[in-house]
Amino acid sequence: MKNKIIIGTRGSKLALWQAEWIKSELQKLYPTLEIELNKIKTTGDKILDVPLAKVGGKGLFVKEIEEALLRNEADIAVHSMKDVPTDFPEGLHLAVITKREDPRDAFLSRISNFKFQISNFRDLPHGATIGTSSLRRSCQLLSIRPDLKIEQLRGNLDTRLRKLDEGQFDAIILAAAGVKRLGWAERITEILPSEVSLPAIGQGAIGIECRIDDEFINNLIAPLNHPETSICVRAERVFLKKLEGGCQVPIAAYARLIDSRVLMDGLVGSVSGDTIIRGHIEGIPNDAENIGIKLAEDLLSRGAREILNEVYSRNNPSINGEIAS
Numbered sequence: 001m002k003n004k005i006i007i008g009t010r011g012s013k014l015a016l017w018q019a020e021w022i023k024s025e026l027q028k029l030y031p032t033l034e035i036e037l038n039k040i041k042t043t044g045d046k047i048l049d050v051p052l053a054k055v056g057g058k059g060l061f062v063k064e065i066e067e068a069l070l071r072n073e074a075d076i077a078v079h080s081m082k083d084v085p086t087d088f089p090e091g092l093h094l095a096v097i098t099k100r101e102d103p104r105d106a107f108l109s110r111i112s113n114f115k116f117q118i119s120n121f122r123d124l125p126h127g128a129t130i131g132t133s134s135l136r137r138s139c140q141l142l143s144i145r146p147d148l149k150i151e152q153l154r155g156n157l158d159t160r161l162r163k164l165d166e167g168q169f170d171a172i173i174l175a176a177a178g179v180k181r182l183g184w185a186e187r188i189t190e191i192l193p194s195e196v197s198l199p200a201i202g203q204g205a206i207g208i209e210c211r212i213d214d215e216f217i218n219n220l221i222a223p224l225n226h227p228e229t230s231i232c233v234r235a236e237r238v239f240l241k242k243l244e245g246g247c248q249v250p251i252a253a254y255a256r257l258i259d260s261r262v263l264m265d266g267l268v269g270s271v272s273g274d275t276i277i278r279g280h281i282e283g284i285p286n287d288a289e290n291i292g293i294k295l296a297e298d299l300l301s302r303g304a305r306e307i308l309n310e311v312y313s314r315n316n317p318s319i320n321g322e323i324a325s
């Protein structure tokens with residue numbers, strides 16, 4: 001029996017927090033197991049000055065880590081589910097999805113010298129500047145407040161907070177999960193309800209990818225799977241796959257389990273926020289993947305098809321498959 005495993009991870013603060021968390025959970029189960037981290041720079045880490053929607057390509061934050069798995073330079077890869085494409089290279093699979101953190105988006109405003117800090121989205125003054133590179137976020141915010149100015153904001157979480165504090169934006173929107181994991185929860189002035197900002201597919205959940213045929217590793221990590229989160233995130237991911245969601249289209253979905261029923265909301269919007277097609281569906285957990293497909297079909301029949309065609313006719317169709325952040 002092997003007594004050492006290697007975790008492949010990105011080197012960002014959030015990625016390392018998540019990899020260290022998985023390591024400590026495994027260490028609780030297997031005190032004598034030796035666990036090493038292999039930090040890997042991904043394309044998404046290298047290209048920092050271009051909005052991801054413009055970079056294109058599949059799995060910008062996972063591809064190099066997957067290659068390490070296939071070369072046996074890592075045994076498991078720890079990812080934010082939000083960054084994981086719906087298709088995997090041959091020989092790899094998503095074995096585990098851990099319990100979800102807060103899936104919602106968070107509003108963080110600039111600490112100002114004036115008496116009042118803008119503490120929520122509704123109170124933003126006319127024409128205020130919001131930092132986000134996510135089409136999903138800008139589409140939804142612009143649909144409520146077309147007067148807002150959206151400015152590009154990329155980089156790791158600490159970089160984004162620094163840019164906010166430097167005064168480039170009145171507020172920024174980040175996933176609550178990442179902000180909380182890094183211990184900055186007190187900077188969140190408002191958690192955006194899903195009617196304002198429906199989260200990204202998989203937001204707040206951590207996934208573990210590994211080689212399909214590595215029985216030892218699959219058995220080792222199986223106890224970390226959280227069945228409820230797994231059901232919900234898989235429903236969201238079939239929704240995304242059915243929509244062939246690239247990162248160039250605003251797409252959002254959130255599924256949750258309440259009283260043994262799956263409740264799922266989803267939307268597809270135009271980049272400008274002029275059009276948003278929303279839907280809701282419910283069903284039983286055993287039918288979760290069907291629920292995701294049905295919701296996608298519902299949106300496609302009510303106008304999402306036209307939005308997707310419009311975007312992809314202007315772009316290279318090969319970008320399909322990248323997750324929508």
Ligand SMILES: NCc1[nH]cc(CCC(=O)O)c1CC(=O)O
Nearest residue numbers: 080174175177178203204205325
């Ligand atoms: N797009 C990058 C990314 N990938 C996962 C998270 C947050 C953590 C999570 O969703 O689990 C973030 C940052 C953000 O969107 O603010």
